[in-house]
Amino acid sequence: MHTLLIVDDEPLAVEGIRSGVDWDAIGIGRVLTAYGAEQAKTVFGEVPVDVMLCDIEMPQGSGLQLLEWVRARYPRTQTIFLTCHADFQYAKQAIQLGSLDYLLKPIPYADLEASVRKALVKFDEESELSEFSQYGKYWVQHQPLLVERFWLDILNHEIPPQSEAVAKAAEARNIPYSGELVFVPLLIRIRRWYREFSLRDKKILSYALRKSAEELVMERHDSGLLLSPAEETMLAVLGGDGRETVDLLRLKSSCEAYMAACPRYFYCDVACYIGEPAHVHEMGEGYRRLLERDANNVSYDSRVFLPGEQRAEARAHSLPDMGVWAVLLKEGARDKVLQAAEAYIGEQLRAGALTPSLLGAFVQDFQQTVHYVLQVKGIQAHRLLGDRDSSELYARATRSAQDALAWIRHAVGKAMDYASALEHSPSVVEQAKAYIREHLDADISREDIAAHVFLNPDYLTRVFKRDTGQSISDYLLQQRLDIAAQLLENTDMPVSAVASKIGYANFSHFSRMFKKYMDAGPAEYRQRHAAGRHSEAQSRQSDSPRS
Incomplete structure (x- = not known):
């Protein structure tokens, strides 16, 4: 009989799952509970857990974070995610391609039973890996932390690419190692996303991409592991059990199945590059060559490239006229x-x-x-x-x-x-006029106005004068002085404030320009119009009927 752990921060949800299924009937002899990630970690330290039902969102640590912790320490545990967010249907489909399931709350008990049965089958299959060699079994069962870090150091040349150096590093980290081990590298590169995703959504999709690659690409191989050495990059390291090398035709078929699923479930295209078999100390150079092949691939975003496949030959450029x-x-x-x-x-x-x-x-x-x-x-x-x-x-x-x-x-x-x-240049001219009116109090130039409508200043000047009969500078000055005249006529605003209001920081310059175009200085202009308004008021008063 197996052990199942339910992890959810909602006690009612935990109790509903525990009491809603006949666990004995499907092979679960013990059902444990935890109300958060930390409680779950405590349970793992006390009891072997075969299957974990885990809410994907909890206030003190997400289900994804808990799963990363579990995989690093208890790689045989099978996990099923639970969530109440219906907008993640695509994530549900994506993760179902891998070794996990993704169930939407409220969970139909029939679906839950089916998912748990599937997890138990997978758990039992992985428990029967007895035919592996000592080294091959180690690569599979202990990949998450120790071995993955070891491999990443090899790929990044943190460990020198010599057999003796690799053996010494393996011994220092207590990792079984043989210089006779041969692996086949497989580079998986995300070539394009079909849409924009939030950081949270992209993290879920990237996780699902990795899980489905483990399921679809690596399921037919007795040993291997999947690394993530860079963003949008995965490297599958296949083989290593001392047997004949990987069946390339079968691997190609697995990659094609994976690539066909990616647009449908993950909204992306991936390309797969299969490298030459190599010993551990040669894998860093092999990885570099695969990255170079991807950089040189400008033709195909979804294709499997076999070892030694002929790339496009450089030739004299034949560009069109x-x-x-x-x-x-x-x-x-x-x-x-x-x-x-x-x-x-x-x-x-x-x-x-x-x-x-x-x-x-x-x-x-x-x-x-x-x-x-x-x-x-x-x-x-x-x-x-x-x-x-x-x-x-x-x-x-x-x-x-x-x-x-x-x-x-x-x-x-x-x-x-x-x-x-x-071609409808008045619309561009109107845009320029509107920009001028909105920025009369600012120090704007012809270049600023042209930039607003994406035009060359000389071109805008020609179009503007053709449609208005004025240059941009004359139009700008006229608009400013018209506003100044209205302010002087209708307000008691100081002349210096009027100048500032229309973009003149220099009061003397404003006075000279105003007098040049209005035939009177600002103060004189205000007095004239004040006298005119006074005369009009007296006239209206004398014309009014007397009682």
Whole structure:
């Protein structure tokens, strides 16, 4: 009979689970409870736990954190997550691909029984790993902390890449080691996410990605472990039990099944790179070569690469004539340019000729073409395409063909949409006028106004004068003096305050400009209009009927 531990910070939920299932009937002889992560750790220290039912969110330590602790110390324990958050349906599906389950509260007891039965089967299977060699069994059963740290030190060259140095480090850490052990490295790289995720969601997805990789990629191998040496990177170390090396065709099939599941359940694409068999001290160099293969892969975001598979050969760049594309963009024929760009990339992919250097050159030339068209149209490229989304897309554009095309579609779309809006230049002029009115009290320049509408200052000046008959500076001055005149006429605000209100810090300069355009200084202008208002008031009083 097996032992089951229920971990939940809600006593009623714990009691409901404990009393709602006939545990003896499914092979559970002992049901233990804990109301938080710390209590659960105490239970593990006292009693072997075969299956743990764990709430994923608790106030003093999440279920994910508790599971990491359990895996490090009790790797055979099987875990089932419980939660009341229905918005994590995708996480439920994702984790079901791995060795765990994910149940939504309130939990149907039939579903709970089925999940526990599944966990017990897996527990019994892992308990029967008696045919392994001494070393192979050790790699599997003691991977979480000690061995994983050992491997990461090898990959990062913290342990020198010599057999003697590795043996010495293994002895110092009390890890059984043989220089005859041979492993096959498998690099799994997340190539793209299909959507933006919060940090919390991404952590759950990354955890589920790892669990499903252990289930789908490694289940057919007698020994091995899965490492996470870097963000969006996993390295499976397969073999090591002294038998024949890994069956590459079966491993390829496992990787393909895993890659097919990733878009559906994890909203991402992954690529898998299988390395050459190597001894432990050679694995650091093997890992470096696999990372290099990923860096050189600009063609495929979801593919299994076998050892020694021919990569695209570097050849003289054969770039398209983008002068024609520039003419098409100036004429607004964006679809023809996009089709041409997609056709070129597709041709290079089919020919196996797309290299990082060729893709980089293509992206740079295309960027130059877009910037040239923007310059001709008077649009400032760094203003229009300097936002966060545009910058992030461009930063990824040389990583793969798909990333390059995503950036091209974005850049062309944004540039052409804005260029089209310029054809209705009054709208741009109105934007400039509105900006001026909103900043009359600030020290703004022609450059500031042009930047607001993403235009070259000279181009905006031409468009503005064509539609208003005034230069920007004359219009700005007129607006300021009109406001000053209204304030002088209708308020008792000091003249210095009026000057400050319309952006003049220098009172003398304001007085000179006001007199030049209004034929009177500010004080004289106020007196005239005050006298005029007094005369009007007297006139209205004399015209009123007497009682």
